[in-house]
Each structure stands twice: as C-alpha cells, then as structure tokens.
C-alpha cells in the first residue's frame with residue numbers, strides 16, 4: 037500500500053488525515069458488543085476521503101486499486117457489528133457528501149447513497165406523499181447506502197419484510213474497484229449480491245427504492261402485567277389485516293421503566309411490560325378498542341398529547357429496534373444484547389421462562405417470508421463470553437434462530453449467506469480484494485463451506501425460492 | 506301489510522310498480538345456485554321505492570313500520586346468495602340514488618351507500634391518489650352499501666383481509682326501522698353488527714372507509730403445467746413481502762381456456778393452468794424475474810400490450826372471484842361452484858386429486874387473520890344436490906372449510922355468526938322484524954344454537970379476539 041502516492045493522485049477530492057478525526061471515522065457502533073469492543077478497539081484507517089460525486093468515487097477506487105490501498109466505505113457509521121471498521125487500515129471512503137435525491141416518482145425514488153434516510157423521506161413526502169417502506173431506528177442519522185449495505189430492516193418491517201426481500205430495492209448503481217472502475221446498474225436478482233454485503237463487493241453510489249403511502253403515524257404505548265401478555269397482544273395486532281401499523285414492539289419489564297427515561301412518567305411501575313406501536317391515523321380508534329378488548333393499559337397516545345408534552349418525547353421508534361439497547365447502554369454500560377427469532381409465542385415463553393431477568397425480552401414483530409414472527413432483540417445482562425455463547429446455544433437447541441451480533445464477518449453473524457454467485461461477483465468487482473477486507477470469510481477462506489447447515493437472514497439468490505429455510 | 510296506504514304516505518319519493526320492473530328489481534344473482542334458483546324463482550316484491558336522501562329513507566322506514574310492509578334493501582343486486590330477494594314480498598328499497606361522495610380525506614372517504622365502487626374510487630384517486638383497500642370483482646356495478654351488507658372481500662384481500670376484519674370499515678350511518686326511525690352512527694366494534702348482515706338489522710345510508718395508495722395495477726397472466734404448480738407459485742408470490750400485488754388467483758385447466766374467451770389467444774392450450782395477477786408497477790420487473798425463477802410461462806402482461814390489444818380485454822379482476830363462475834355459466838349453464846378454504850397447499854392437492862375435473866379448482870389467495878390461505882371458488886360440474894352436499898361433506902371431513910353459497914340465510918351460508926349482541930341489535934333496530942325477513946335464522950328461531958360448532962367467516966365481535974377459530 038502506497039498511501040502517499042494514493043493521496044497525491046486524488047487531486048482536490050477532500051481528504052482528512054487528522055488522526056483524531058480519522059480514528060473517529062474508523063469506528064461505528066461496534067462497542068455495542070463487549071466482544072467486538074475488545075477485538076476492534078485499535079483498528080484504524082490512515083486517511084478519510086470524502087468524494088462529492090460518482091466521478092470522484094471512480095477516481096478514488098482507481099487510485100486505491102493502483103496503490104493497493106484498502107477501502108472501507110462508510111455512511112453514518114451507525115452499524116453495530118463493526119461492519120465499517122477498517123481491519124487492514126487504508127482509507128475510509130466517506131459517502132455522506134453524495135446526498136442528492138435524483139428522481140422522485142409516485143411510487144419510487146432514486147437517490148445517492150449518502151442521503152440521510154429521514155431527509156430522503158422529507159423530500160418524497162413533500163413531492164408525492166410517499167415514504168420508504170421501512171427504515172432502521174437510526175432514521176435520523178443513517179445513510180441510504182449504509183442501510184442497504186449494512187442493515188436489514190426496521191420500522192415498517194411488520195408490513196414489508198426487510199432488505200432481504202425481493203422487491204424492496206428496485207435498483208443499485210455500484211462502482212467496482214478495478215484498474216478502470218466500472219459503473220454497474222444492478223437490477224433484479226443481482227441486487228441481492230450487494231445488499232447487506234458490507235461494501236465488500238462494490239461501492240453503492242445510487243439506489244432506487246419503492247415508496248409507500250405516507251401517514252402521520254401515531255405513537256402509542258400499551259401496558260401489560262407480563263411480557264407474555266404483551267407479546268400475545270402484539271401478535272394479535274400484527275395479525276389484524278385491517279389495522280395498519282408500522283411498528284409493533286413488546287418490551288419486557290423492567291426495561292421500559294428503567295431505560296425509557298422520558299417516557300417513564302407514562303409507565304405505571306417497574307413491573308409493567310409495554311408494547312410500542314406506530315399506527316396509521318385511521319387505525320387508531322380501532323386499535324384503542326382492540327387494546328380495551330385485550331385488557332391492555334393505554335399508557336400514551338401521541339395524538340392526544342399537548343404540543344408541549346409531545347415536544348418532550350423522542351419518537352417511539354427511537355425506543356425500538358437497537359435503540360432499546362442504546363438506551364440501556366446509556367444507563368447500564370454492562371449490558372449487551374442478542375438478535376434472535378422466535379417462530380411463535382411458545383418459543384418466546386420458553387426464552388422468558390429460561391432466562392428471566394438475565395435476558396429481559398425485547399421483541400420486534402416482523403414479517404418473515406409472509407409470516408408474522410417474533411424477531412428478538414433481547415437485552416442480555418452480560419457476565420462472560422462463555423455464558424453469552426451458552427445462551428446462544430440454548431436458543432439454537434430449542435428451535436430459535438440466532439443472528440449473532442457479536443461477530444464482524446458477514447458469515448459468522450449469520451446474516452448473509454455468501455453463495456458462489458456472490459463470491460464470483462466479488463472476484464469481478466474487487467479482484468484485488470481490497471474492499472472492506474476481512475469481512476467476507478468466503479473470500480479469505482477458499483475452502484469455506486457454502487452449504488453449511490446454518491440459517492441465514494440474507495439467503496442471497498435462494499430467497500427467490502421462497503422461505504429462507 | 507297495507508301497501509296502498511304505505512305508498513300513499515310516501516309523497517313524492519319515486520316509486521315503481523310496473524310488475525316487470527318490480528320483478529327484475531326483486532332479483533339478484535341467486536341463479537348462480539341451482540338450488541336457490543329453484544327455491545327463489547317466484548319471490549317478488551310489490552313495489553320498488555327509490556329515495557334520494559337520508560330523510561326520504563327515514564320516511565320510507567317510518568311508513569313501512571306503520572303499515573307493516575316488509576323492506577328489502579337493494580344496491581346493484583349483484584349479490585349471489587339471494588340475499589336481496591324479498592322472501593315476504595313488500596317493498597324493495599332501492600338505494601342507488603343515494604350516491605353522493607360526502608368527504609374525501611388523505612386516508613379515508615365517507616360516501617352514501619348507493620355509490621358504485623368504481624365511481625367512488627375514481628373520485629378518491631382524483632382527489633388524493635387513494636383507493637379502496639379491496640373491492641369485489643363486481644367493482645363496476647356494485648354499491649358501497651351492498652358490498653358492506655352483502656359482500657366479504659375481493660381484489661385486494663391478499664393484502665388487507667376482508668370486510669370481516671376490524672379496521673376495514675371506519676364508520677357506518679344506519680337508519681333503524683321503528684315508529685320514529687333513528688339515525689345511528691356506528692363506530693368500532695358496533696360496525697361488525699351490521700357488516701354482512703344482509704340489511705336485516707338496519708339500512709346503511711353512509712359509510713366511511715379507509716383508503717390506501719392507488720397504483721396503476723398491471724394485469725398479468727402466468728401459465729403452468731398443473732394447477733398445483735400454479736398454486737405453489739401463487740403462494741410464493743403471496744408470501745413475498747416485498748412484491749406488492751392486489752390480486753393472485755390460480756385457475757385450473759381447462760377453465761382458463763374454455764371460459765376466458767377474450768384472453769384465450771394468450772393461453773397455450775386447454776391443458777394450461779394459469780395464475781391471474783395484478784401487480785404494482787414497481788413490482789413488475791421483480792415479478793417477471795420471479796416467474797422465470799419458478800419456470801412459469803408469462804402469457805400476458807398488460808403494460809407491454811398495444812392500446813388496441815388492451816382495449817379488447819376485460820380487466821383481469823373480471824376473470825377472478827365470482828367472475829370466473831359467471832364466465833363459466835355463460836358458456837355452460839349447468840355448472841355451479843363452491844366457496845371453500847384450504848389451509849395449505851396439501852389440502853388444495855387433496856381436493857384436486859379427489860375431485861379432478863368434476864371440480865376444476867379456482868383459488869383466490871387471501872389473508873385470513875394475518876395468514877396467507879387458499880380461498881377456493883372451485884367450479885363444480887353439477888350433477889345433483891346430493892352430490893353437491895357430498896362434496897361439501899368430504900371437504901369438511903378433510904379439514905377444509907366450506908361457506909355454502911347455496912343457502913340464502915346468514916347462518917346457513919356459514920358467512921355470519923349471528924351472536925347475541927347482533928340479535929339484540931336487531932331487536933332494537935327492527936323490533937317488528939320487517940327488514941329483509943327470513944334471512945336471519947336467529948330471529949325466526951328463538952331456540953337457535955349460537956354456539957354450534959361451525960366455522961363462520963364473520964365471527965362478529967369474536968373477531969376482536971383474533972383468529973376466527
């Protein structure tokens with residue numbers, strides 16, 4: 037790697053070598069995991085480069101290829117598996133300057149990769165009253181490209197599934213890392229090669245996404261005596277075809293009370309479990325009746341608060357998904373979390389009974405290949421790596437999937453099955469293997485077993501066959 | 506009943522007593538069923554009255570109450586269980602003059618009961634680019650009130666379930682039949698008392714319905730070698746959370762070839778089974794890839810036809826739902842049909858294997874309490890009533906639901922469970938029992954067993970508890 041020659045070749049493309057800033061930009065939310073925190077603490081790049089156009093991205097990749105400089109793409113750096121950590125040093129490719137919205141149509145939008153999701157929605161809502169189908173809870177910070185390359189789903193996944201599902205990304209423009217980088221327009225099944233690939237096989241510079249109808253979603257919180265009651269209610273809401281919700285998330289006591297600072301005044305006691313909800317305005321009256329029918333305790337609905345009360349509260353989605361964990365970490369830095377999937381309520385109950393307060397349950401109701409499932413993001417009161425592994429093992433032995441968030445490679449996390457087509461695509465798009473090195477095991481280990489019996493969230497092209505089983 | 510006094514009391518409200526017209530308006534599509542055809546052939550009212558406003562409806566009901574005149578409400582008369590047949594004579598209350606759209610908001614519409622569904626959508630699409638969540642295949646004829654009182658679901662039910670689901674009707678304005686008729690605004694669970702009650706417990710004069718985003722849905726037809734392959738593909742499409750479809754309907758050979766006259770040029774042979782699809786434009790490219798992946802034969806996609814070709818073809822939804830049967834009846838008046846529900850593909854296969862060409866399969870993929878199921882509308886090559894009963898019995902014995910379309914009462918059809926709350930409501934709203942007499946068994950038979958072990962499509966208030974099991 038000849039970083040000096042690389043830098044000199046960049047012309048007036050903005051770079052940054054202030055070590056403090058470079059180190060800052062070399063990090064994401066890896067510290068969510070005690071294991072990754074330890075492993076990745078000292079990882080850093082030498083330089084940050086911030087191109088302002090696709091042409092400049094092409095220049096960066098051409099010169100990186102020429103001078104053997106590892107390139108780790110970066111959006112907002114909110115990923116929390118260390119995905120954006122530059123294991124081999126080199127350059128951080130900061131894409132946040134590529135933030136133009138290119139074209140808004142009634143049912144879709146095309147934008148550059150660095151646009152912040154909330155800002156993208158603001159523009160599409162204004163233009164066509166449309167919004168993204170789903171977004172991570174880091175909506176107000178995360179970039180479109182970072183979401184596609186590093187995320188999976190989020191608020192809205194109860195209706196639309198996730199990025200893994202065919203049809204949820206319409207097109208990607210990707211720049212390869214070669215002597216003369218190519219700009220590829222990926223459509224159809226090819227999209228799945230690059231979605232959730234951590235930028236290991238191409239730099240996303242543009243994406244075309246479907247839009248759905250925008251609503252002024254109403255935040256609600258409903259209390260229950262037990263997390264199982266909360267989950268049972270949440271499942272029934274999720275199965276109600278006529279009640280349009282964007283978010284349904286049961287959270288076990290004492291998490292809501294202990295971690296949701298600003299909502300605490302609405303929560304009756306430390307023993308109360310809650311369900312977080314975002315409902316379309318037309319669904320709210322029916323949902324209120326539904327809460328009463330299930331003997332839930334309607335703690336809070338945003339549409340009847342005064343503007344002053346409302347201004348004090350973060351949006352409910354910032355209590356959900358990984359924000360639950362984030363709020364927990366702020367109050368108790370010793371906790372961590374897991375990513376699980378429970379096929380039904382009985383499995384949730386098994387986990388709750390087995391782990392009790394060692395693992396306060398947090399569920400996100402999602403659709404997974406057309407079926408409503410319980411996606412778990414349970415808090416874990418961390419004692420040791422061995423115990424964490426044991427909890428994972430017990431889950432797997434009892435028919436519950438685990439997507440390990442304490443691993444920084446695509447395959448070990450269990451999110452992405454790197455199949456032959458994807459590996460082949462990396463061979464073409466990144467022949468030197470300098471895009472985000474070390475994140476795709478299949479690249480580094482030619483003997484990697486593609487057919488290992490594991491379950492993957494992103495099954496790649498197999499998704500087309502239906503269920504990811 | 507004093508029909509002359511009744512008529513005299515109506516003032517200038519339009520009436521019609523020409524016997525031919527009265528007889529015509531006393532009929533619906535009851536002749537779909539050989540059994541109902543025989544039973545109801547001679548049923549007729551004495552008079553048709555066509556009020557132009559809610560006030561006039563109130564007048565009609567007040568005078569009907571006073572003079573003991575049975576009142577059978579009627580929209581477009583497209584119901585096909587004889588729901589709108591005046592078993593006790595009296596007056597047909599024609600509601601098609603009540604056709605004003607009252608208020609269109611971004612996410613909902615309020616309109617009078619007599620508005621034709623397609624015309625309602627035209628106005629909401631124009632105003633807010635919104636449309637009804639689902640509609641019967643009689644979209645171009647049926648009224649809003651008739652759909653709510655006599656229908657169940659249709660095109661769009663793969664996404665939104667049906668009228669039975671809480672949240673799919675936001676409010677109803679209903680006129681009671683009393684000495685001094687009241688105008689009730691029903692909301693929440695009360696709506697379920699009147700939905701699919703055949704007008705037996707109140708006359709719907711207005712309804713408020715949620716809107717969803719309008720798309721220029723693209724009609725498609727895909728061919729398969731067998732109906733089971735077609736169903737397997739249809740299920741996979743239905744389970745794809747990212748592929749937005751409004752209609753997914755597998756139809757067995759030789760139905761498509763024999764009955765779909767104008768689409769016949771696109772169908773390869775009499776042996777080809779097909780899947781009818783309506784997809785959002787953004788989903789079409791992905792769906793085309795999906796067809797290829799499943800080795801389907803893409804017979805026809807409307808977005809690539811010339812305007813001349815397109816003009817020759819009815820919309821694909823007019824091949825689906827009960828239109829499949831209608832097209833069959835035009836060609837072979839001896840056929841009839843059933844309404845079934847298969848919980849999974851194995852049950853569909855059982856039915857296909859068991860009945861073969863005696864019952865060419867026609868499935869509508871729908872969501873039923875959050876789950877994708879196979880709703881069957883199979884064609885039946887009718888031989889005798891006994892054999893029809895046997896086919897029904899075999900279904901029930903093999904774990905497949907049947908909603909018998911050869912019965913004109915709410916309960917015998919199996920569509921509506923008349924529970925105590927609904928019966929109580931009829932006592933209040935129609936104390937003399939003159940609204941559509943003879944259609945609610947629970948009214949006529951005080952010993953009726955509410956708890957009989959049957960399965961009902963409309964479980965009434967029980968729906969709130971979740972699955973209708």
Ligand SMILES: Cc1cc2nc3c(=O)[nH]c(=O)nc-3n(C[C@H](O)[C@H](O)[C@H](O)COP(=O)(O)OP(=O)(O)OC[C@H]3O[C@@H](n4cnc5c(N)ncnc54)[C@H](O)[C@@H]3O)c2cc1C
Pocket residue numbers: 064065108109110111112113114115116119120131149150171172173174177178179180181182183184185186187188189190191233234235236238239240241357358359362472
């Ligand atoms: C509090 C919190 C809550 C979260 N909630 C969710 C959630 O609900 N759902 C969810 O899916 N995730 C969630 N995450 C993870 C993360 O925030 C999201 O996936 C987010 O979309 C990542 O976007 P980013 O711009 O921050 O990407 P980054 O973290 O910058 O990058 C993510 C990955 O993509 C690569 N990358 C970035 N940009 C590009 C590009 N243009 N081309 C190629 N590769 C690129 C990076 O190298 C990295 O591997 C959460 C994280 C936190 C800390």
Ligand SMILES: Cc1cc2nc3c(=O)[nH]c(=O)nc-3n(C[C@H](O)[C@H](O)[C@H](O)COP(=O)(O)OP(=O)(O)OC[C@H]3O[C@@H](n4cnc5c(N)ncnc54)[C@H](O)[C@@H]3O)c2cc1C
Pocket residue numbers: 533534577578579580581582583584585588589600618619640641642643646647648649650651652653654655656657658659660702703704705707708709710826827828831941
């Ligand atoms: C070819 C064909 C296809 C069909 N496809 C479908 C389908 O996909 N889905 C489906 O659900 N149905 C379907 N049907 C049945 C029927 O077309 C629909 O349910 C339709 O919505 C009925 O509307 P209508 O205005 O014709 O009602 P009508 O037939 O006039 O009345 C239906 C019932 O409601 C009562 N009624 C009518 N108006 C009112 C009112 N304002 N207040 C109280 N009661 C009232 C009547 O007394 C009667 O009992 C189909 C029928 C045919 C013939």
